[in-house]
Amino acid sequence: MTLVEQLRSTLGSERVHSHPLELLIYNKDAGATSGEVAAAVLPETTQEVAACVRIARDHGMPIVARGAGTGLAGGAVPEDPALLIVLTRMNRIWEVDDHARTAWVGAGVFNLDLSRATDHLGLHYAPDPSSQAACTIGGNVATNAGGPHCLAEGTTVAHILGLEMVTAEGDVLILGGKAPDPPGLDLRAVVVGSEGTLGIVTKVLVKLTENPPAVRTLLLTFDSIEAAAAAVSDTIAAGIVPAALEMMDQPMVIAVENFIKGGLPVDAVAVLLAELVGLESGVTAEAEIVERISREAGATSVKVAADEAERALLWKARKNAFGAVAQAAPDYYLHDTVVPRTKLAEVISQVYAIGERYGIKMLNVFHAGDGNLHPLVAYDSREPGMSERVRTAAEEMVRVSVAAGGSLTGEHGVGLEKRDLMGLVFEPVDLDAQARLRDAFDGVGLLNPGKVLPRGARCYDYGLNVLPGETAS
Amino acid sequence: MKLSLGPSSEQLDACVTCGLCLPHCPTFRITGDEIASPRGRLTAMGAVADGRVEADDTYAGILSYCLQCRACEAACPSLVPFGQMMEGARARLAERRPTTSGRIRRLLVGRLLNMKWLLALLTSGVALIQRLGVMRLLPRRMRLARGLRRQRVFPHSAVGVHDLSPAVPAGTVALLAGCVMDQWFPDVHDATRGVLQIAGYQVDSPETQRCCGALAAHEGAAGNAAAMAARNVAAFDGYDYIVSDAAGCSAHLKDYAHWADGGESVAARTRDITEFVAELIEEGRLPRISRNRGDVAVHDPCHLRHAQRIIDAPRAIVRAAGYNPVDIDPDALCCGAAGLYMVYEPDTAEELGRRKVEQITAAGPKTVVSANPGCEIQLRAHLGRGFKVLHPIELYWQAIDR
Numbered sequence: 001m002t003l004v005e006q007l008r009s010t011l012g013s014e015r016v017h018s019h020p021l022e023l024l025i026y027n028k029d030a031g032a033t034s035g036e037v038a039a040a041v042l043p044e045t046t047q048e049v050a051a052c053v054r055i056a057r058d059h060g061m062p063i064v065a066r067g068a069g070t071g072l073a074g075g076a077v078p079e080d081p082a083l084l085i086v087l088t089r090m091n092r093i094w095e096v097d098d099h100a101r102t103a104w105v106g107a108g109v110f111n112l113d114l115s116r117a118t119d120h121l122g123l124h125y126a127p128d129p130s131s132q133a134a135c136t137i138g139g140n141v142a143t144n145a146g147g148p149h150c151l152a153e154g155t156t157v158a159h160i161l162g163l164e165m166v167t168a169e170g171d172v173l174i175l176g177g178k179a180p181d182p183p184g185l186d187l188r189a190v191v192v193g194s195e196g197t198l199g200i201v202t203k204v205l206v207k208l209t210e211n212p213p214a215v216r217t218l219l220l221t222f223d224s225i226e227a228a229a230a231a232v233s234d235t236i237a238a239g240i241v242p243a244a245l246e247m248m249d250q251p252m253v254i255a256v257e258n259f260i261k262g263g264l265p266v267d268a269v270a271v272l273l274a275e276l277v278g279l280e281s282g283v284t285a286e287a288e289i290v291e292r293i294s295r296e297a298g299a300t301s302v303k304v305a306a307d308e309a310e311r312a313l314l315w316k317a318r319k320n321a322f323g324a325v326a327q328a329a330p331d332y333y334l335h336d337t338v339v340p341r342t343k344l345a346e347v348i349s350q351v352y353a354i355g356e357r358y359g360i361k362m363l364n365v366f367h368a369g370d371g372n373l374h375p376l377v378a379y380d381s382r383e384p385g386m387s388e389r390v391r392t393a394a395e396e397m398v399r400v401s402v403a404a405g406g407s408l409t410g411e412h413g414v415g416l417e418k419r420d421l422m423g424l425v426f427e428p429v430d431l432d433a434q435a436r437l438r439d440a441f442d443g444v445g446l447l448n449p450g451k452v453l454p455r456g457a458r459c460y461d462y463g464l465n466v467l468p469g470e471t472a473s
Numbered sequence: 474m475k476l477s478l479g480p481s482s483e484q485l486d487a488c489v490t491c492g493l494c495l496p497h498c499p500t501f502r503i504t505g506d507e508i509a510s511p512r513g514r515l516t517a518m519g520a521v522a523d524g525r526v527e528a529d530d531t532y533a534g535i536l537s538y539c540l541q542c543r544a545c546e547a548a549c550p551s552l553v554p555f556g557q558m559m560e561g562a563r564a565r566l567a568e569r570r571p572t573t574s575g576r577i578r579r580l581l582v583g584r585l586l587n588m589k590w591l592l593a594l595l596t597s598g599v600a601l602i603q604r605l606g607v608m609r610l611l612p613r614r615m616r617l618a619r620g621l622r623r624q625r626v627f628p629h630s631a632v633g634v635h636d637l638s639p640a641v642p643a644g645t646v647a648l649l650a651g652c653v654m655d656q657w658f659p660d661v662h663d664a665t666r667g668v669l670q671i672a673g674y675q676v677d678s679p680e681t682q683r684c685c686g687a688l689a690a691h692e693g694a695a696g697n698a699a700a701m702a703a704r705n706v707a708a709f710d711g712y713d714y715i716v717s718d719a720a721g722c723s724a725h726l727k728d729y730a731h732w733a734d735g736g737e738s739v740a741a742r743t744r745d746i747t748e749f750v751a752e753l754i755e756e757g758r759l760p761r762i763s764r765n766r767g768d769v770a771v772h773d774p775c776h777l778r779h780a781q782r783i784i785d786a787p788r789a790i791v792r793a794a795g796y797n798p799v800d801i802d803p804d805a806l807c808c809g810a811a812g813l814y815m816v817y818e819p820d821t822a823e824e825l826g827r828r829k830v831e832q833i834t835a836a837g838p839k840t841v842v843s844a845n846p847g848c849e850i851q852l853r854a855h856l857g858r859g860f861k862v863l864h865p866i867e868l869y870w871q872a873i874d875r
Contacts, residue, residue, distance in 0.1 A: 088505030326551030
């Protein structure tokens with residue numbers, strides 16, 4: 001039997017796609033790269049996932065796992081033809097323990113659906129990527145996703161207690177568990193952020209967080225990016241870690257305002273969104289300090305969201321920002337680098353300069369609090385040479401971030417997009433260690449091949465030979 | 474007028490494939506399948522438009538599985554005009570690859586809906602079936618007839634009814650009678666007329682009007698839709714406002730600019746009855762009943778909430794009628810009616826209907842308001858006994874007319 005026939009006999013024909021148009025629909029995510037899909041399947045149980053893995057393995061067909069396809073780095077885009085295992089139908093919330101504040105959920109559960117489902121218990125799932133309404137918990141685990149509220153709460157890895165995972169052999173493993181410090185090697189933390197290269201996560205045991213008793217959301221405007229950046233680093237230097245601290249520049253605010261029509265300050269050069277959570281008295285005091293520090297840094301106005309509706313509108317504005325970019329151009333390239341907070345203003349001005357030098361349109365929206373930059377380049381890929389120009393500019397932006405002591409990626413993952421830039425932050429010996437870990441899980445390179453680690457990440461590719469216990473010279 | 478139907482390359486370019494539409498799409502919610510998502514459908518339209526794939530059965534299936542609820546449009550930060558693009562894509566497909574079932578569907582919504590005598594005959598037939606109690610003998614796809622109100626054996630029409638009073642009206646209103654609305658929901662028209670007259674408007678229902686053409690546009694019968702639009706542009710000429718008490722129709726009238734010459738003027742003068750009346754209540758030109766008569770569940774028709782972004786108006790009307798409006802679904806996912814969809818995709822329509830009923834049951838109220846006829850039929854068919862479903866304007870009319 002062919003691969004597709006065998007998959008059909010296992011899942012039924014409705015949940016196996018092989019028509020050229022269907023495969024074309026599945027060949028990209030929310031980012032800029034597209035790939036090639038041999039077949040796409042929609043399993044509903046862990047056993048079905050395991051069966052698909054075994055079938056693909058028998059046919060020597062690589063496997064790429066996919067959630068809702070909202071990734072921006074090509075993590076779920078197969079570079080060469082592969083079986084795409086789509087996990088969106090595994091969207092059941094299996095068990096919510098409101099005493100232990102944990103939940104076992106299917107990998108295909110939408111991030112926001114989980115928080116909604118636990119809201120009546122006064123609990124939520126803290127990591128909140130901008131795409132949280134559309135992205136899946138499985139995808140969040142794959143990329144170790146962040147989000148505005150990860151400034152105070154930490155990224156996905158801090159909220160995952162256990163995982164159920166199908167291995168490259170088609171076996172089912174349970175990693176971690178409800179115990180705060182599970183015995184043995186902590187494979188759970190190894191798998192979070194591994195972008196589907198170590199196994200296919202099918203169920204996730206998440207930590208739930210108590211809804212804060214009081215929330216204060218501030219909208220601050222500035223007449224320069226530098227002033228806004230100064231307000232960010234001064235606030236944190238003063239010992240206040242807001243739940244979220246987000247920045248948008250003027251072109252971004254204008255594009256979003258076109259969509260939400262909420263009276264955003266379109267005249268400001270930069271806008272900061274700061275959220276403080278905790279007990280009422282603490283929140284009030286902190287809000288006053290943030291306001292004072294911001295005014296000292298040059299804030300031109302400070303507005304506090306009057307009620308939940310106003311607060312929801314501000315967050316809607318922030319979370320829809322990257323999708324609003326088509327108003328500027330048909331394609332976008334969303335960067336994701338991290339710089340030390342103190343270097344924020346400096347790196348941003350370098351990023352603007354790069355954009356100008358390459359003549360590309362840029363909108364900026366970022367998690368200012370943790371120095372996570374998201375310059376958004378809006379371009380038209382049909383313009384000759386444009387895609388290449390955008391890519392070269394992107395690479396330069398990554399380089400200035402890294403040179404300032406930052407990192408390649410804050411939360412979107414490495415995927416295809418950043419793979420070949422890994423050498424900027426890792427020595428060959430570091431990459432080799434990662435490659436060995438990967439080999440330990442998947443010796444034949446069946447799972448998401450060509451992702452995260454550059455080709456030739458193993459030491460022998462570099463002419464080195466590092467044995468366990470030795471260090472590279 | 475030369476129709477410039479989408480999807481144009483500018484429209485296709487407007488999608489940056491961010492995926493923020495996905496959770497708002499009812500068919501994606503049910504299937505988890507990108508193929509059944511707005512982003513997937515746009516990719517398919519683009520692939521066919523630039524010749525990368527053929528417009529084959531798979532493509533036709535992808536298009537026809539869409540409910541055209543336009544929830545994706547309201548969620549799209551890049552303002553992709555999805556509804557218009559889907560209508561255009563279906564019209565192009567109908568030209569390029571006509572199928573028998575497609576022809577039947579387009580004949581039904583493009584021509585037969587405009588034959589008043591035929592609709593009247595059908596209505597009489599339904600009335601007899603209701604009186605004989607043989608509803609269960611109908612084939613499954615026709616079971617939605619269970620959701621119909623009790624029909625008159627001799628139906629009456631609002632078309633051609635003119636208003637002679639008052640002497641100096643606050644304004645002139647042309648009431649869109651509609652196709653099934655006119656035959657199957659005469660009480661809603663009576664309520665609309667009654668409420669607007671109290672506010673001092675002269676309400677006519679011009680003879681020369683036709684069905685608005687929304688269903689024809691949705692099914693890809695573009696020629697028929699354009700012809701109906703042209704007739705209505707002429708029929709509604711000179712009125713201050715054009716009011717519809719069916720959300721699907723008011724949404725379509727507001728889209729007339731790309732269906733007929735002079736369509737912009739109709740679009741600009743069109744008001745859904747809910748927004749019109751909510752505004753009159755707000756201005757104090759219609760009364761508020763300050764009494765608590767209990768809870769009423771508010772169902773948001775897609776073409777009211779997503780296509781026209783009207784959310785508060787039906788709630789304001791319920792409140793003014795002395796009831797407490799209760800929300801049933803924060804996402805306002807489609808109930809599965811979606812015009813003819815409930816006939817040709819009964820499985821999906823039933824699943825969506827089942828989910829909506831679950832939400833209504835969880836919310837509590839036994840009275841549900843819906844500002845669109847298709848939704849009302851679907852809700853009544855799925856809710857069964859023990860629930861009352863009506864148009865918010867009827868609730869209000871009953872509250873003030875005593």
